[in-house]
Amino acid sequence: MSSLAVNALHKKRKSYTWFYFLFPSIAIMLVFFIYPILLTFFYSFTNLALTGESAKELKFIGLDNYIHMFKDPAVKVSIWNTLIFLFGSAVIGQQVLGFIIALLMKHKKRAFRRVIGTIVLAGWVTPEIVCALCLYSFFGDEGTLNSILAFLGIQEVTWLYTVPMLTIILANIWHGTAFSMLVFQAALDDVPSEIEEAAVVDGASRWQVLSRIIIPYIKDTITTNMMLVTLQTLGVFGLIYAMTGGGPGNSTTTLPIFMYNQAFVNYQLGYGTAISLLLLVIGIVLSLFYVRSMK
Amino acid sequence: MKPSNRKFMLITSVILSASLLFGCSSKSGESKTDTSNSAKTTITITYRDDGIGEKGVLYKWIKEVSASYPNKNVEIKPTPIQASEGDYFAKIALALKSKDTAPDIVTEDTFILNSDASAGFLTPLDDKVKGWEDWTNGSFIEAMKKGVTASDGKVYGVPYSTDSRGLWYNKEIFKQAGLPEDWKPKTWDDVLSAARTIKEKAPDVVPIWMNMGKATGEATSMQTYEMLLYGTGERLYDNASGKWIIKSQGISDALSFIETVNKEKLGPPLSKVLNGQAGNTATREYLPQGKLAISLDGSWITGNYIDTGAAPWPEYKDVLGFAPMPTSKGQDPGSITLAGGWALSIPSNAKHKDEAWDFIKYALNKENTEKLVIASGNLTVRSDVAKDPGYTQMPFNGIATEYLQHAEFRPAQDKYPEVSTQIQTMVESVATGTSPADAMNKYAQDVTRIVGEDHVMEK
Numbered sequence: 001m002s003s004l005a006v007n008a009l010h011k012k013r014k015s016y017t018w019f020y021f022l023f024p025s026i027a028i029m030l031v032f033f034i035y036p037i038l039l040t041f042f043y044s045f046t047n048l049a050l051t052g053e054s055a056k057e058l059k060f061i062g063l064d065n066y067i068h069m070f071k072d073p074a075v076k077v078s079i080w081n082t083l084i085f086l087f088g089s090a091v092i093g094q095q096v097l098g099f100i101i102a103l104l105m106k107h108k109k110r111a112f113r114r115v116i117g118t119i120v121l122a123g124w125v126t127p128e129i130v131c132a133l134c135l136y137s138f139f140g141d142e143g144t145l146n147s148i149l150a151f152l153g154i155q156e157v158t159w160l161y162t163v164p165m166l167t168i169i170l171a172n173i174w175h176g177t178a179f180s181m182l183v184f185q186a187a188l189d190d191v192p193s194e195i196e197e198a199a200v201v202d203g204a205s206r207w208q209v210l211s212r213i214i215i216p217y218i219k220d221t222i223t224t225n226m227m228l229v230t231l232q233t234l235g236v237f238g239l240i241y242a243m244t245g246g247g248p249g250n251s252t253t254t255l256p257i258f259m260y261n262q263a264f265v266n267y268q269l270g271y272g273t274a275i276s277l278l279l280l281v282i283g284i285v286l287s288l289f290y291v292r293s294m295k
Numbered sequence: 296m297k298p299s300n301r302k303f304m305l306i307t308s309v310i311l312s313a314s315l316l317f318g319c320s321s322k323s324g325e326s327k328t329d330t331s332n333s334a335k336t337t338i339t340i341t342y343r344d345d346g347i348g349e350k351g352v353l354y355k356w357i358k359e360v361s362a363s364y365p366n367k368n369v370e371i372k373p374t375p376i377q378a379s380e381g382d383y384f385a386k387i388a389l390a391l392k393s394k395d396t397a398p399d400i401v402t403e404d405t406f407i408l409n410s411d412a413s414a415g416f417l418t419p420l421d422d423k424v425k426g427w428e429d430w431t432n433g434s435f436i437e438a439m440k441k442g443v444t445a446s447d448g449k450v451y452g453v454p455y456s457t458d459s460r461g462l463w464y465n466k467e468i469f470k471q472a473g474l475p476e477d478w479k480p481k482t483w484d485d486v487l488s489a490a491r492t493i494k495e496k497a498p499d500v501v502p503i504w505m506n507m508g509k510a511t512g513e514a515t516s517m518q519t520y521e522m523l524l525y526g527t528g529e530r531l532y533d534n535a536s537g538k539w540i541i542k543s544q545g546i547s548d549a550l551s552f553i554e555t556v557n558k559e560k561l562g563p564p565l566s567k568v569l570n571g572q573a574g575n576t577a578t579r580e581y582l583p584q585g586k587l588a589i590s591l592d593g594s595w596i597t598g599n600y601i602d603t604g605a606a607p608w609p610e611y612k613d614v615l616g617f618a619p620m621p622t623s624k625g626q627d628p629g630s631i632t633l634a635g636g637w638a639l640s641i642p643s644n645a646k647h648k649d650e651a652w653d654f655i656k657y658a659l660n661k662e663n664t665e666k667l668v669i670a671s672g673n674l675t676v677r678s679d680v681a682k683d684p685g686y687t688q689m690p691f692n693g694i695a696t697e698y699l700q701h702a703e704f705r706p707a708q709d710k711y712p713e714v715s716t717q718i719q720t721m722v723e724s725v726a727t728g729t730s731p732a733d734a735m736n737k738y739a740q741d742v743t744r745i746v747g748e749d750h751v752m753e754k
Contacts, residue, residue, distance in 0.1 A: 050388040051407065052709040055414035068744050073737065141566050161566045245510055248569050249727035264385045265509070266716040268745070 037280075044274040050267035065274035075275070077250055078258040082234070082282075084165060085172070085254050090233035093173035095226060098180025103210075106188050117181075124178035132242035135171040136160075139243075164244050164252045171239055176232065180225055187221035188214070220294060227290040234283050255279045336650050337370045340639075341390065341398035343383040344375035345575065347605055351375070352598060352671045353402070359666065360658045369650055374398055379571030381512030381719075384712065391416040397644035399651040403452055405442040405636045406513060406705050406712060412445035413709040418641040419449040423652050429660065429677075439676040443638045446707060452638030453659050456595075456673035459632040459698040460518055462486070462618040463590040465582065469616075472496035472588075478618050482625040483526070483552055486589070490561040493588045502561045503589040504577045507553060507726040508569035509719045516715040517633055517705065518592055520722050523549035525703050526622045526631040529754070531714070532706035539714060539746050541739035543754035548623055550721070550731035557726050563587075569723065579606035582615075591620065593635075594695035598672020612690040619698055634702035636676065674699065710746050717741045 047054045047061045069075050101120060105113050123131065138144045139159040146156040159167050191214055199209050215222070237256040240246065246253035246261065253261070255275060263272025342353045349355075354373055361371030376386050384407050390396040391411065403411060411417050424430040435454070443452040466476045472493045480486045490502035505519040524531065529545025532538070540546070556562045567576055578596040581587035583606055590596075594617070600608040619630035639659065641651050657663065665680045667673075674695055675681050686692060705711055721738040725731055743751050 049414075049713070050385055051414045051416070051712060052410040053413040055388070055416075064744075072740070141564075158564065158566045161564075161569075245570070247509065247723065247727070248565055249724050249729065251727070261509075265381060267385065267388070267713050 040273045040276060043270055044277055046270045048270040048273070050264065050269055052267070054270075061270070065271050068271065069274055069278065074250060074253070074258065075278075078253050078255050079282075081165070081250075081252060082254040085169060085236075085240075085252075086230060086233050088165075088169040089172035089176070090229045091226070093169060094176045094180045094229050094233075095222075097173060098177045098225075099184045099222075101177070101181045102184035102188055103214075105185065117185075120181055121178045123174045124176065126175070128175065128236075128238040129242055131175045132171065132239045135167070135174065136243050139167045139171075160244055161248050164248060168240050168243055168252055171243060172233065172236060175239065176229065179232075180229060183221060183225045183228075184218070187218040191217050223290050223294045227287055230286055230290070231283055234279065234286075255282070335368055335370050336647050337372050338400065338647055338651055338654055339372050339374045339398040340400040340402075341374050341376060341387070342402040343380070344377045345380075346377060346572075348375075348377075350605060352604075352667070355603070356663075356667045356670060360663050364654065364657055366650075366653065369654065371654065379510055379512065380514055380574070381510055381571065381716075384512075387411075388414070388416065391642045391644060394644045394646075397642040397646075399641065399645040399647050400655060401640050401642055403638050403640045404513065405452075405454070405638060406517075406715070408443060408452055408638060408640065409445045409707055410709045410712050411640075412447070412449070412451040416643055417451045418643050418645065418648060419451060420453070420641065420652070421450050424450055424453070427656055429656070434661070434677050434679050436676055436678050436681075439636065441707075442636050442704065443640075444707075446709060452640035453655055454636050454638045454676040455659055455664055456668050456671060457634050457636035457676050457699070458673055459594045459634055459695050459702060460522055460592065461594070461620050461630075461632060461695075461698055463582065463592055463596065464616045464618060465585060465588050465614055466616050467614055468493065468497055468500055468585065468588045476616070478616060480618060480621045481629075482621050483523075483623050485621065487552075487555060487561070490556070490589060491559070494559075494561055497588070500585070501563045501581060501587045503556060503591070504563050504568070504581065504587050505553070505556065505591045506568065506573050506577075507557075507562070507722050508571075508573055509716075509723050510569060510571040511573050512719065513715060514574050515722050516718045517635060519553070520549060520718050521633050521703075521705065522591060522620050522631060523552050523623075525633060526620060528622070528626060530703075530706075531711075532708060533752060534706075536752060538750050538752040539710075539742055540754055541742050541751045542735055545754075546735050546738070547731050550725045550734055553722060553725050554731055557728075562726075565727065569726070575605075583608040583611070594674060594691065594698075595672040597689075597691055598670060601670070601672070603670060604672075615691075617691050617694055628701050630698070630701070632698040632702050634699055634704055637673075713745045714742055717745070 044065055045060055045062060047059050047064075049055050101116070105116060126134070136143075140146070141156075141158055143159075145159065149156050157163075195213055196209055199213055204212070235256060236254070237260065240252055240254060240257055241260070244252045246257035250258075256279065259272050259275040259279065262268045262275060340357055344351055344354070354375065357371060357373045364371065376383060376390070378386050384404070387401060387403075388411065390398070391401065403417075408417070412419075429435065430453075439454045439457060440450070442457070443450055443454050445451050462480070464478055469476055469478060473496065474489055474492060478489070480489065486503070493500060493502040506514045507519060508515060521531065524545055527545035527548045529540065529543050531540060533540055562568065563573075563577070563581070567573060574592075577587060577590055578592065578599050582590055582596075583600070597611060597615075598604055599606045600611040602609070620632065621630055622628070639655050641648050641655075645651055661677060661679050661683075664675060664677055665683060665686055668675045668680065669686060669689060674692065675686060680686050681696065717738055720741070721734045724734045724737070739751070739753075
C-alpha cells in the first residue's frame with residue numbers, strides 16, 4: 001500500500017472517530033430526552049386518560065387541549081403563581097440573598113467563611129423532600145414557629161393557610177440560596193483587589209465600588225446564575241407538593257403542580273402533557289431572554 | 296496518571312459498574328427464587344393502606360382468611376398501596392396497565408369500577424359467577440350486583456361491602472349545649488342552627504365536620520357534596536337525557552351550605568380539613584376526644600372504635616348518635632343517603648386468574664365476608680350475613696341498613712371519576728372563599744370539556 005493510501009484511510013477513520021466517542025451520549029439523549037419529548041408532544045394532541053374508555057382508545061382531538069388551556073382560568077392562576085414563586089424565591093430571594101451573603105463574606109477570616117458557608121450550605125445539601133418536611137414542621141399549626149410565638153405570648157398564625165405562598169417562597173429560599181452564594185463567592189474572588197483599592201484611593205464610596213466596579217465585573221455570572229436558578233425553580237415540585245399540595249384552593253398551584261393534578265388526580269393525561277409543554281416553552285423563552293441580555 | 300493510580304481507577308470503576316449491574320438484575324433474581332418454589336402459586340392482592348400498615352383491617356383480614364384457606368398450594372400475598380384516598384385510584388390505574396405490576400386481585404371502589412372496566416383493565420367475571428352457587432342462589436342482595444356491573448352489562452367484580460351516610464353526633468356535647476340527645480334534624484337549617492348553638496355554648500368544639508378538600512378525594516364528593524346535592528332533589532346526571540347537569544339551583548344551594556359553614560366558622564380549621572388525613576383526623580381523633588359535635592360521614596366509621604380498630608373507643612355505642620341527613624327543606628323523602636361499596640376484581644393483566652377466582656369465592660363466602668364487614672364497620676352485601684345475629688348485634692348496623700332503603704347511587708358512567716375530581720376542586724374552592732357562582736361556572740366549564748358539549752345540560 002502506498003503511503004498516500006494509508007494516509008487517506010487514516011483520514012477516513014479519523015473523520016468517523018468523533019461519532020464513536022459521541023455515540024453513548026447521543027444515544028442516552030435520544031432515549032431519555034428526545035423520545036419522551038416527542039411522545040409528550042404527540043400525546044398533547046390526544047384525549048389520553050388514565051382510566052375510562054379513552055384509556056383504551058386513544059383519539060386525536062387536534063388542538064382541543066391547547067384551546068382549553070388558554071381558556072382555562074386555572075391555567076392563568078397557575079402561571080401567575082409560578083411567576084410570583086419564581087420572582088420571590090429565585091430572582092429576589094436566592095439571587096439577591098446569595099449575592100449579599102457572598103459579598104459580606106468577602107475578605108473575612110477563613111474560619112468565619114467556613115462556618116457561615118457550611119450553615120448556608122446545609123439547606124442546599126438537604127434533599128428536597130426532607131427539606132419540605134423540615135419546613136412543614138417549622139411552619140405547621142403546632143410547629144416550631146408557632147411554639148416560639150406562643151412562648152412569647154404572640155397570637156399563633158396558621159402559616160400554611162393564611163400566607164401559603166410566602167411559606168413556600170421562604171422554603172425555596174432556604175433550600176436554594178447556597179447555590180447562588182457559591183457561584184457569587186467564586187466570581188467575587190476573581191474581582192482583582194487592585195482595581196477596588198485604586199477606586200477607594202480615588203475617593204469612591206463603598207456603594208460606588210459595588211455598583212461601578214464589582215457588579216459590572218461579574219455581570220456575566222449574574223446572568224448565568226439567574227438562568228440556572230430560574231430553570232431550577234420553574235421545575236420545583238416536591239417542595240410545594242409536600243408542604244401545601246398546591247392549596248389551599250389553588251393559591252400555591254404552580255404549573256408543575258397543576259400539571260400533576262390534571263394528569264394524575266383528574267386522570268387527564270393528554271391535557272397534562274399539553275401543560276408540560278407550556279412549562280417547557282416558558283423555560284425556553286426565559287432562557288433565551290437571559291442569553292440575549294448577556295450579549 | 297501514575298500506573299498505580301490507573302489501576303486504582305480501573306478497579307473502582309469495575310466495582311461501581313458491577314454494582315450497577317447487580318442493581319438492574321435484582322428483579323430477575325427475585326423471580327428466580329419464585330420459580331424454584333414452583334409448587335406454590337403466589338396470589339397478590341392489592342388494597343389501600345391509609346398509613347397504619349399491619350394494623351389495617353384489610354391486612355388483618357387477608358392474613359386471617361389466607362391462613363384458613365384450604366388450598367395450601369396457593370400463597371396469598373398482600374401488596375398494599377400506601378396512598379391518600381385521592382391518589383389510590385391513579386396508582387391502581389397505573390399498576391393495572393402493565394403485566395409487570397398488575398396484582399392478581401384488586402380492591403375496587405364501585406365508583407371507579409365502571410371506568411376501569413371501560414379502560415379494559417379488568418376481567419369480566421360473568422362465566423365465573425354463573426357457576427358459583429352463592430351468586431346464583433340469592434345470597435347476594437340483587438341491588439348490590441348492579442354496583443359491579445359496568446355499562447356494557449358485564450360483571451367485573453364481587454362486592455364485599457356497602458355503606459350509607461348520615462350525621463354522626465356526640466350526645467354528650469349535645470346535652471351540654473342543651474340540644475336533644477335524640478336528634479332528628481328536619482331541614483338543613485336545623486343542622487346549621489344546631490351547629491350555631493354548639494359554637495355558642497361549647498366554643499372549644501368543632502361544630503360540624505365535612506370533608507371539603509381535594510386531598511380527601513371521593514370522600515369530599517360523596518360524603519359532602521353529593522349528600523347535599525341529592526338532598527336538594529337535584530342529581531349529578533340526568534338519566535332520561537343522558538346528560539351531566541352542570542348548572543342548577545341545586546348545585547348552587549349545596550355550595551351555599553358549604554359556604555355558610557365556612558363563613559360562620561362552623562366547620563373545622565382549613566389546615567385540618569384540606570389535607571389527605573382529614574377523614575382520619577375527624578374519626579380517630581376529634582370525635583372520640585370530644586372535640587367534634589357533628590360529622591357528616593359514612594356508616595363505617597365505627598369500625599375504628601371496636602377493640603381491633605385503629606382507635607378503640609368502647610363508649611362509642613352510648614356517646615354517638617347517627618341521625619339521617621335531612622333534605623334541604625324537608626321535602627320528600629325527608630332524608631337522603633348515598634350508598635357506595637367495594638368489590639374484589641381480577642385485573643386483565645393478572646397472572647393467575649383461575650387461582651385468584653377460587654380465592655375470591657372462599658374469601659367472600661358467608662363467614663369471611665361477615666368477619667370483614669364487622670371489622671371494617673361496613674354494611675354487608677349478602678342477605679345471609681344481614682340476618683346473622685353476629686352482624687345484627689353490632690351497634691348502628693340496624694339503623695344504617697335502614698337508611699339504605701332509600702339510598703341513591705352515583706351515576707354508573709365511565710366519566711364519573713373524572714367529573715368527581717372536578718367536584719372536589721369546586722368544593723375546596725368554595726371552602727377557601729370562592730363564591731358558589733364562580734365555582735359553579737368553573738365546574739361547568741371543566742365538566743363540559745371532559746364529557747363533551749353534547750352531554751351537558753343546565754337546569
